[in-house]
Amino acid sequence: MNVLVIGGTGTTGSLLAKLLPHARVGTRKPVRDGQVRFDWDVPATFGTALDGVDRVYLIPPVGVADPAPVVESFLVRARLVRRVVLLSSSAVPESATGMGALPALVRTMPEWAVLRPSWFMQNFTGDHAVAAGVRDGEIVTATGDGRIGFVDAADIAAVAARALTDPLPHNTDHLITGPEALSYADAAAIITELTGRPVAHRSVSTEELTGRLATWLPPEFAVILAKLDEDIRGGAEDRVTSTVLDVTGRPPRSFRDFFRGFLS
Known part of the structure; x- marks a missing residue:
């Protein structure tokens, strides 16, 4: 498998990249081997980042009130991607626009998981x-x-790693606390x-x-x-959930x- 970790130098992405050392790390300013330029504000960077990739850890644009249009554009270009794991939030309800519209977009992929951490x-x-x-x-x-x-973001990354690499797709929302x-x-x-x-x-x-x-x-x-x-x-x-234990086999x-x- 070939995994692209969007936001691979951020809080959860950097921890996930350590768990998946062969993953491609998408970042606005690549400086090391294994990193590739990816910038939500520059759609021209999508193609190179996606080249040869079949699984994506998707962190949407930060600080954008309605990221759905650009994320949808990205997913349209991700023709060879089979599995997408979205980092959402337990605090974001489903909606037709805004952050709440992203889970529905990801569920159109063949395999998916939506992470809803606290x-x-x-x-x-x-x-x-x-x-x-x-x-x-x-x-x-x-x-x-x-x-x-x-x-702990490390527990979120551990759930994400399993959602990306488990033989069977999770195809579910994971409420993580x-x-x-x-x-x-x-x-x-x-x-x-x-x-x-x-x-x-x-x-x-x-x-x-x-x-x-x-x-x-x-x-x-x-x-x-x-x-x-x-x-x-x-x-x-x-609320608290047993998601971390259920998915990773260890308590949060x-x-x-x-x-x-x-x-x-």
């Missing part, structure tokens, strides 16, 4: 507003006491315990969060993200173990 544990450690809050000692969200089944549902206050308490440095959670209104996000994001995208926090406040992400990593590993 929120990443890596948001607490990387280049993310939550991580900045951890460093500043205060995480600001509009989630209230809502809980989330935070998941960690082993427990935590509020941001719960997560902050764990971080405080492990680091010995106080980190608190402050919940604000959806409107206030929208304004904060709009200072560094396009306004329409800030509205989308703030609404996701509102959904969390209403309990939309308060806990938030405590993840953050302890980050500190070590």
Whole structure:
């Protein structure tokens, strides 16, 4: 098999590329062997990236309100691709347009899987507003006491690897969570315990969060993200699943173990 990992230098893509060392890594700025230029904004890069490929890990364009047209154009060009594994989100409902339209497009392929992970544990450690809050000692969200089944991106990559390489196609949606549902206050308490440095959670209104996000994001995208926090406040992400164990044969990593590993 020949696998193209779109976003192969990103959070899940880089971890997946390590699990599939012979995969072709699609990135906007290839610098190493095995990498090929792929840029959603430059459709001319699609053909070379797809040459000889029969399986694709598809990460849609980031920060685009309606990525469906360009993703559909890409899939039309992927004539020899048999299996597509889409990285979606547990927070994105099916819809006729926008991010929610992508699962239906992928299901037209001969073999497919749609990954619907919960929120990443890596948001607490990387280049993310939550991580900045951890460093500043205060995480600001509009989630209230809502809980989330935070998941390690490495567990998402492990599920993706199986979905891409298993002899039989999965042909299903995989709702992926960690082993427990935590509020941001719960997560902050764990971080405080492990680091010995106080980190608190402050919940604000959806409107206030929208304004904060709009200072560094396009306004329409800030509205989308703030609404996701509102959904969390209403309990939309308060769940855990056995997907990681069922697909990979091992349990998902806990938030405590993840953050302890980050500190070590």
